[in-house]
Amino acid sequence: MKFKTTVSLLAVVAQASTQGYYSQYCPEPDICYRLNIPTTTAKTGKGDIFIQINSLVAYTWVAVGLGHQMAGSKIYVIYADGTGNVTVSPRLGQGHYEPMYDSKADFEVLPGTEVDGYRMTANIRCSDCTQWIGGGMDFRKDSGTWIYAALPGLPLNSDNSHDDLQMHRQYGVFDFPYLPAKGGDGTNPFLLAPAADVTLGIQGGIPPPPLHWNPDDPFAIAHGTVASLAILVLFPLGAILIRVTANRRLVWVHAGIQIAAYIVLFGAMAMGIRMATSGQLFHDKHPMIGIVIVIVLFFQACDGLLHHAQWLQNKKRRTILAYVHIWTGRLCIVVGMVNGGFGLQLAGVTDPGKIAGYSVVAVVSFLSLVAAIVYGERKRHIAQKTEREAKEQRLQTSRFER
Numbered sequence: 001m002k003f004k005t006t007v008s009l010l011a012v013v014a015q016a017s018t019q020g021y022y023s024q025y026c027p028e029p030d031i032c033y034r035l036n037i038p039t040t041t042a043k044t045g046k047g048d049i050f051i052q053i054n055s056l057v058a059y060t061w062v063a064v065g066l067g068h069q070m071a072g073s074k075i076y077v078i079y080a081d082g083t084g085n086v087t088v089s090p091r092l093g094q095g096h097y098e099p100m101y102d103s104k105a106d107f108e109v110l111p112g113t114e115v116d117g118y119r120m121t122a123n124i125r126c127s128d129c130t131q132w133i134g135g136g137m138d139f140r141k142d143s144g145t146w147i148y149a150a151l152p153g154l155p156l157n158s159d160n161s162h163d164d165l166q167m168h169r170q171y172g173v174f175d176f177p178y179l180p181a182k183g184g185d186g187t188n189p190f191l192l193a194p195a196a197d198v199t200l201g202i203q204g205g206i207p208p209p210p211l212h213w214n215p216d217d218p219f220a221i222a223h224g225t226v227a228s229l230a231i232l233v234l235f236p237l238g239a240i241l242i243r244v245t246a247n248r249r250l251v252w253v254h255a256g257i258q259i260a261a262y263i264v265l266f267g268a269m270a271m272g273i274r275m276a277t278s279g280q281l282f283h284d285k286h287p288m289i290g291i292v293i294v295i296v297l298f299f300q301a302c303d304g305l306l307h308h309a310q311w312l313q314n315k316k317r318r319t320i321l322a323y324v325h326i327w328t329g330r331l332c333i334v335v336g337m338v339n340g341g342f343g344l345q346l347a348g349v350t351d352p353g354k355i356a357g358y359s360v361v362a363v364v365s366f367l368s369l370v371a372a373i374v375y376g377e378r379k380r381h382i383a384q385k386t387e388r389e390a391k392e393q394r395l396q397t398s399r400f401e402r
Helices: 002-019 039-044 218-244 250-279 285-313 320-346 352-401
Strands: 023-028 031-036 049-056 059-066 074-080 086-092 107-109 114-116 119-126 143-152 170-177
Touching: 023 143, 023 170, 031 059, 031 143, 031 170, 049 059, 049 074, 074 119, 086 107, 086 119, 218 250, 218 320, 218 352, 250 285, 285 320, 320 352
Parallel strands: none
Antiparallel strands: 023 031, 031 049, 049 119, 059 074, 059 143, 074 086, 107 119, 114 119, 143 170
């Protein structure tokens, strides 16, 4: 019993000593960084330092770097590997470019590095941070300038420390206080320390949903491609053909194209709902607008059938249902085009080429639709005017014959 008591007291002393020597900085409610500078390093300016990176798994990757800017900085990036562990990737800042993997980095991933529920933690011993080639980091001082960056989104789920990284959406510069971090014997100071105060965001221990979907996910690519085909090509094509061609049978071609477009869009919605459900993305405007568009277009299609029946009964004249059908369809197409941009935003797409490509196709499709509407309305106006003049001519002829 006396032996157990002694061991327990030693554990308490060890925990108290290790918990006392670190600085903590949390630039975001769900991201925290900790730093420990062992006594020897604090006195000589040479030796190991210990870094802890702690965040929710609602981030694709999280990073912290030594230095006041990306260029020349020494960076540690972490991301979930998909098996409950964390991948630690040492990098060197290259300015406004993706940091390069540092194959010469002298570091060790320490116990306590794991994905625990909704939290990922990395404990790192950096043995060359004091000899960092970028310079400017003196751990004998009272503080130092660091940088951080993060990309909200689904976990990267990769154990490849060389993996390509999408551009950050959160970043900043901060002063890390060194005085509270100085002390300790050079062993893992975070193993017995309490977990960092990473906020879950809402009550009940449920993490906030990821802010972005991974743009390289095959499901996301398929969803975006299929939805764009429906909104940017098929629906506008059906609307354009019915306006610029006078063939009586074209109404069935129009109906066939719109039905095909709706089926394609429904498939895109099914994929979108699956992604929104698994990624907890229903808080975002893109999936909500998309669902509303699909529902409205369903009733718009039903209205089209009724409108066509009334059109035949009313000697091919438009009724209220016709105007509802026409303008609801046009509005859904335009809103769908805008919602596609929201989808790129939700996916975290930052590639200028992809954004420009979508924008060009959307603008061309929109202008083509507008041109067809103007042409069709002008043609209809001329036809109505010709019909009125012919009717008046027939009346005048009838009166003359009498």
